[in-house]
Amino acid sequence: MSRRSILRYSAAAAGIAIGGAGLVTPASASDFYNPFTGYPITDGWWEHISRGSLGGIDFAMGVGTPLPACGGGTITNIPYNGTGGHTVTINHPNGYRTQYMHLSQFLLGNGTSVGAGAHVGLSGGAAGAPGSGSSTGPHCHWHMINPSGTRINPLDYIGGGGGGGGTLPKTSTESDGIPGPIFWKRVQNWVRIDAGYTGPIDGVPGPNTYAAMQRYLAAHYGYGGPADGAPGPNTYAALQRLAARHGYTGPIDGVMGPNSWRGVARFVNQDRFDRV
Ligand SMILES: [Zn+2]
Numbered sequence: 001m002s003r004r005s006i007l008r009y010s011a012a013a014a015g016i017a018i019g020g021a022g023l024v025t026p027a028s029a030s031d032f033y034n035p036f037t038g039y040p041i042t043d044g045w046w047e048h049i050s051r052g053s054l055g056g057i058d059f060a061m062g063v064g065t066p067l068p069a070c071g072g073g074t075i076t077n078i079p080y081n082g083t084g085g086h087t088v089t090i091n092h093p094n095g096y097r098t099q100y101m102h103l104s105q106f107l108l109g110n111g112t113s114v115g116a117g118a119h120v121g122l123s124g125g126a127a128g129a130p131g132s133g134s135s136t137g138p139h140c141h142w143h144m145i146n147p148s149g150t151r152i153n154p155l156d157y158i159g160g161g162g163g164g165g166g167t168l169p170k171t172s173t174e175s176d177g178i179p180g181p182i183f184w185k186r187v188q189n190w191v192r193i194d195a196g197y198t199g200p201i202d203g204v205p206g207p208n209t210y211a212a213m214q215r216y217l218a219a220h221y222g223y224g225g226p227a228d229g230a231p232g233p234n235t236y237a238a239l240q241r242l243a244a245r246h247g248y249t250g251p252i253d254g255v256m257g258p259n260s261w262r263g264v265a266r267f268v269n270q271d272r273f274d275r276v
Contacts, residue, residue, distance in 0.1 A: 031094075032158040033116060035068035036061075041196035042139060045153040047219055055151040056101070056143040063126050063138045066107075066119040067100050070142075070154065075112040075120060084141065085133025088121045090114070095147035098154060102135040155193050156272055167274050168201075173265035177258025184209070186268035189276050191216060201276050210235070217242065236260075242267060 036059040043058035073092040081087040086103035104124030114120060125135035135141075144154040171183040181203030188205065191197035191212035199208040207229025214235055217223035223238035231239075233254030240252045243263025250259045 031116070032071040032092075032154070034155060034158060035070050035117070036140065036142065037198075039140075040198075044194055044196055045155070046194055046216070050219060054143075055153065056141045057153070057155065058139045058141050060137075060139050061123050063104050063122075063124050063129070065123040065140070067103070067121045067123055067140060069114045069116055069118045069120050070098055070158070072115045073097075073113070075108045075114060076110055077106045077108075077121075079106075080131070081133065083134035085135060086121070086124065086131030090120060096157070097145040099143055099145065101141040102132050102139065104129065104131055153193070168276055170269045171265050173261050174269055175262075177262045177265075179261050179265075183261075183265060183268065185276075186273050187213070187264075189273050190268050192276075193273065195219075213239070239264060 036057075039059035039061045041057055042060045043056075045055055045057055048054075048056045048058075067088070069090050071090065071092050073090040076089040076091060078084075078087040078089065081101070084099070084101035086106065087099055087101045088103060088106060088108075090098045092098070100121060100123075102123070102125035103121040104126075105122040107119055107121050108114065123138065123140045124131050125138045125140070126132055127136045142154060144152050144157055146152050168185055168189060169182055171180070171186055173179050173183040184205045185201050185203040188197060188199070188201045188203070188209050191209060192201065195212040195216040197208060197212035199206070209229075210231050211227045211229035214223060214225065214227040214229070214231070217235065217238035218225075218227065221238040221241040223235060225232070225234045235254075236256050237252050237254040239256070240248060240250070240254070240260050240263070243260050243266075244252070246263045246266040248260055248263030250257065
């Protein structure tokens with residue numbers, strides 16, 4: 001083992017990575033994955049925030065479903081953790097923690113070391129069951145806590161893909177006002193991260209893309225119509241209200257023009273939608 005690899009090994013053992021320029025950086029997000037891609041999101045990150053929660057994502061699944069670790073770490077079990085009910089914490093070596101809530105059963109003792117994918121508990125959440133906390137139906141609540149103690153969206157952190165990953169370029173719609181494939185890929189990635197969209201990031205919006213947009217617009221921008229995947233003037237008026245939060249100053253008339261699209265583009269061009 002070379003001196004350099006000994007240094008690297010020591011750094012890895014201490015839970016940090018040393019970049020090529022000698023910078024100390026957190027372990028990469030690629031060390032984590034989304035273990036719940038197969039389950040529908042019934043309550044997304046912003047839905048939690050907008051009702052006063054510190055944040056989380058709820059995945060629907062039957063009671064007793066094994067919960068895989070999203071990354072390696074050590075286990076801390078917190079029985080009857082208030083509204084969260086039985087809660088398992090994975091303490092990751094880079095200082096981040098993830099928590100799974102409303103468990104029906106713990107599987108591992110405190111201090112157990114696990115790798116990504118290890119089953120750390122069984123899901124619960126049935127109303128009134130021991131360990132469910134305030135949950136009213138079977139699901140797993142998942143969130144991440146950064147090293148300074150702030151809850152963050154684990155899908156933002158890991159890029160949500162759970163395999164492969166990648167980066168989207170910024171869309172030029174911000175300057176030309178014409179939505180194209182890159183714009184729509186970023187829209188699809190936005191609704192994947194914030195609104196439970198599980199379809200492809202292919203730049204070709206279909207009913208599932210529009211339905212996810214409508215769910216988000218209903219939760220945050222006053223859209224009152226159905227999430228039917230068929231956008232009309234009410235959907236576009238809500239989208240213009242979103243655009244207005246990002247520099248659009250035109251009318252809220254449900255008719256998208258270049259300036260409306262530019263506002264939406266400024267929203268989807270945020271760095272947090274770069275990673276797929
Ligand atoms: Zn929740």
